[in-house]
């Protein structure tokens with residue numbers, strides 16, 4: 655049986671390597687040099703493409719300084735920022751300051767206000783005052799030290815800024831009603847914003863169904879979907895099917911082929927056939943029951959064996 659163990663270890667380590675590589679921050683030497691000389695080179699994903707565009711067009715008055723970049727350098731940096739920009743409304747601020755975005759405010763809400771004016775911090779844009787390795791692209795919790803002797807760092811309790819969001823899945827009455835009438839209202843986090851936008855742009859021809867909405871409802875639902883959308887490429891598929899995304903395929907590759915065509919499942923998009931509590935937003939492993947498969951301790955081994 656040794657070969658089986660080896661094979662499993664290989665599968666595990668290869669999926670882990672994949673997850674790691676997805677985390678490596680995007681890099682570009684020109685951007686790092688030009689945009690990292692006065693302050694750290696702020697990660698592109700922390701502002702939306704439109705904000706970066708405005709910022710790059712206004713370099714002659716860049717927060718009180720005058721920047722001059724060659725046209726070639728400007729374009730290279732511009733393209734890099736656009737490619738890796740954030741998607742969500744919460745990563746945007748009319749001041750073009752990351753530190754004014756709703757995302758920033760929320761992620762830093764536990765920091766006492768007098769910390770921001772502490773001489774060691776100076777201001778919110780001075781990320782490196784607390785994110786001590788941000789200069790080398792490391793924004794992890796491990797590398798946060800909030801200055802101020804003796805004070806308990808706000809992250810010391812281990813509560814993640816997103817914890818509330820994860821516990822309570824995003825909700826919107828209109829979305830639930832309109833997008834949950836023919837099938838499960840698929841959670842926004844399973845597709846990237848661009849895919850939701852395409853899908854909502856052609857509801858008249860929605861996978862052989864007509865799901866047309868009035869413009870007002872369409873906009874409300876689209877805003878909701880985009881706000882909570884995924885941002886990694888593995889949550890995207892040209893077919894606009896969640897069940898065709900690399901994320902889905904990888905996660906479900908242990909399910910036996912004949913299970914997908916089982917009358918109790920019908921097809922891959924029928925998530926609730928196996929995720930038995932998703933109507934309540936519960937996608938946890940404890941609430942998975944594959945039709946025809948066992949439950950309890952045995953089920954994991956069964957998923958793997960029937961691959």
Ligand code: HEC
Nearest residue numbers: 688689691692696717719721731750751752753754777779
């Ligand atoms: C000559 C110095 C200098 C260079 C070079 C420079 N910046 Fe800035 N940048 C500043 C100053 C000064 C501020 C305002 C900081 C403050 O208010 O404390 C700023 C602020 C910012 C902010 C807002 C930060 C926040 O959340 O408040 C962004 C975003 C930004 N710069 C991006 C860039 C990009 C992109 C480049 C490269 C094209 C760049 N900067 C190059 C001086 C510079």
Ligand code: HEC
Nearest residue numbers: 752761778779780781783784793794795800809813814815
């Ligand atoms: C006064 C210290 C301080 C400054 C300045 C600061 N941060 Fe933070 N940041 C924190 C703390 C503390 C947390 C963790 C909050 C929590 O756990 O609730 C955090 C969380 C984050 C996270 C999430 C990390 C994770 O793994 O969840 C990111 C990303 C981040 N900050 C980016 C920035 C950027 C970009 C700037 C500058 C524009 C900045 N921070 C300025 C203290 C700071």
Ligand code: HEC
Nearest residue numbers: 832833835836840861863864865894895896897898921923
């Ligand atoms: C009139 C019925 C109907 C309504 C209303 C409807 N859909 Fe669908 N949807 C379908 C059908 C039919 C499919 C294809 C299912 C299949 O192939 O098994 C589908 C498939 C999908 C898929 C792809 C699932 C996958 O992974 O294969 C997504 C995503 C989706 N719908 C999102 C939405 C959203 C968002 C809304 C609300 C704006 C919505 N749907 C409203 C009928 C509907």
Ligand code: HEC
Nearest residue numbers: 896897905908919922923924925927928937938939942944
């Ligand atoms: C035939 C049954 C089946 C169908 C249909 C199905 N899944 Fe799954 N799903 C599983 C199984 C089994 C796992 C656990 C795989 C593993 O851990 O190896 C899983 C895992 C997951 C997980 C991770 C759960 C966790 O906490 O580890 C998510 C999220 C998920 N599926 C989403 C979906 C979505 C979205 C759909 C519909 C578009 C769907 N699934 C359709 C069987 C199914």
